[in-house]
Amino acid sequence: MGEVVIVTDLGHFKAYRLVQNPLESPRLELIKEEDIVDAHGRLSEKLTDEAGRFGMGGERSSLKGYGEKHNLESEMEKKIIKSISREIIEIIKSENPERWHLSAAKTINNKILSYIDQGILRKLKKNIKADLTKLSKKELLEYFAG
Numbered sequence: 001m002g003e004v005v006i007v008t009d010l011g012h013f014k015a016y017r018l019v020q021n022p023l024e025s026p027r028l029e030l031i032k033e034e035d036i037v038d039a040h041g042r043l044s045e046k047l048t049d050e051a052g053r054f055g056m057g058g059e060r061s062s063l064k065g066y067g068e069k070h071n072l073e074s075e076m077e078k079k080i081i082k083s084i085s086r087e088i089i090e091i092i093k094s095e096n097p098e099r100w101h102l103s104a105a106k107t108i109n110n111k112i113l114s115y116i117d118q119g120i121l122r123k124l125k126k127n128i129k130a131d132l133t134k135l136s137k138k139e140l141l142e143y144f145a146g
Contacts, residue, residue, distance in 0.1 A: 002017060002018060002019065002020070002095075002097055002098065003017075003018040003020070003097050003098065003099050003100060003101065003125070003144075004016065004017060004018065004031070004091060004092060004095050004097045004100040004101070005017075005018050005028060005100070005101045005103075005140060005144045006088055006091070006100065006101070006102050006103070006104075007102075007103040007104075007131075007132045007133050007135070007140065008084050008102075008103070008104050008105075008108075008112070008133065009104065009105040009108070009131045009133050010036060010077065010080050010081075010105070010108060011035065011036050011133075012033075012034070012035055012036065012133040013032070013033070013034045013035075013036060013084060013087060014030065014032070014033045014034075014133060015030075015031040015032045015033075015087070015088075015091045016028040016029060016030055016031060016137070016140070017029040017031055017095065018101075018144060018145065020145065026141055026145035027137070027141070028137040028140060028141060031091060031095065032087070032091065034087070036080055036083070036084075077108075078111075081108055081111045081112055081115070082115055084104075084108075084112055085112050085115035085116055086115075088102070088112070088116060088120075089116060089117070089120060092120050092123065093120075097123065098123070099123050099124070099125040100120075100123055100124055100125065101124070101125055101126040101127070101128075101143075101144045102124060102126070102127050102128070103127075103128040103129075103130060103131070103132040103133075103140075103143065104128075104129070104131075105129075105130070105131040106129040106130060106131075109127065109129045113127070126143075126144060128143060
């Protein structure tokens with residue numbers, strides 16, 4: 001029961017249990033922390049045959065274009081967002097909190113929520129469109145406790 005706090009951006013994911021005992025100060029207990037590997041590094045490091053890295057053979061006059069990146073960066077972002085959404089669903093189902101809170105970078109917040117089913121969204125109490133992944137537990141409590 002209780003509450004769950006999730007803070008995420010495209011590179012980091014943290015889920016906490018918000019423990020509020022009338023005899024103690026509120027505190028956050030880490031449930032899960034994950035660095036999202038696909039989000040780190042340059043796109044060129046993820047590709048095996050970047051344009052210009054390997055020759056195509058033939059004469060210079062016969063060189064052809066390599067085409068577009070086909071929105072590869074956007075597809076990678078979409079894949080990461082779906083993965084974050086699945087993590088949230090899994091945590092909310094396993095913890096079964098009365099309510100939960102989310103802080104996700106403004107650019108991905110609504111996209112994450114679009115992949116989460118209505119039953120889980122109904123329990124969402126506070127949604128902060130900001131990247132709070134680098135804040136300490138104490139700083140996070142200022143946003144979510146109370």
